[in-house]
Amino acid sequence: MPGLWFEQFTVGQRFVHEVRRTVTDADNILFSALTYNPAAIHIDHAYAATTEFGRPLMNSLFTLGLVIGLSVQDTTFGTTIANLGMEDTSFPKPVFSGDTIRAETEVKAIRPSKSRPGQGIVTFEHVGLNQRDEIVLCTTRAALMMARPDA
Numbered sequence: 001m002p003g004l005w006f007e008q009f010t011v012g013q014r015f016v017h018e019v020r021r022t023v024t025d026a027d028n029i030l031f032s033a034l035t036y037n038p039a040a041i042h043i044d045h046a047y048a049a050t051t052e053f054g055r056p057l058m059n060s061l062f063t064l065g066l067v068i069g070l071s072v073q074d075t076t077f078g079t080t081i082a083n084l085g086m087e088d089t090s091f092p093k094p095v096f097s098g099d100t101i102r103a104e105t106e107v108k109a110i111r112p113s114k115s116r117p118g119q120g121i122v123t124f125e126h127v128g129l130n131q132r133d134e135i136v137l138c139t140t141r142a143a144l145m146m147a148r149p150d151a
Contacts, residue, residue, distance in 0.1 A: 003077035005148040006110070006120035013107040015074045021066060022100040023058055031062040058095035060137075067128035067137050070103035081119060081144040089139040093130065100131040108140065118147045 032042045040047035041057050048056040064086075072080075095101065109123040122145050128137035 003072065003075050003079040004145075005079055006112075006122065006145040007148055009107050009110050009122050009145070011107055011110060015071065015105040017070050017074055017103045017105065019070050019073060020100050020102040021070065023062075023066070023095060023097060025056070025097045027062060028056060028058050028097060031059050035059070035061065037061075053094060053096075055096055058097065058099070060091050060095075063091065063095050063101070063128060063137050064089065064139060066101055067103045067126050067139070068141065070101070070128075071105045071124070071126055075105060075124065076143055076145065079146045081146060084121065084142040084144055086139050086141045089137070091137055093134045093136045095130065095136050099136075101136065102129050103127065104129070113144065116144070120145050120147060 029043050031037075032039070037059060039059075041051060041053075042059050043056065045056060048054070104127045106125045106127075107122060108125050109121075111121050113119040113121060122143050124141045124143065126137070126139050126141060127135055130136050
């Protein structure tokens with residue numbers, strides 16, 4: 001199903017996204033390698049065993065990307081032009097290999113673009129939760145969206 005056009009969003013609209021994803025060590029190591037992040041807390045099991053967590057933490061930027069990605073099918077698939085920014089991003093609980101992540105989204109604001117006719121800005125609040133319903137990520141994202149072509 002394609003994403004929604006700018007006019008189809010309303011402030012307060014909520015999405016509980018159906019797609020979930022269990023994260024793995026391979027995800028963590030590959031993402032860390034692809035982004036040139038050599039932090040031992042992500043890729044070194046022996047080092048991570050000496051930390052308060054006792055095992056590697058999933059890279060937080062992987063978690064951010066995953067949660068937004070889980071939201072795309074219901075919200076912006078094929079109708080977004082660009083991400084304009086993210087703010088108020090927090091990671092209240094760690095994510096570990098084997099956790100299953102799901103996402104929920106709420107539309108916080110909408111406004112037509114002042115400089116780009118036929119487009120608008122939608123502000124989303126994305127929340128990522130693990131299999132215990134603990135919040136592992138919260139972020140506010142502004143996206144430039146297409147208006148319906150016939151509108």
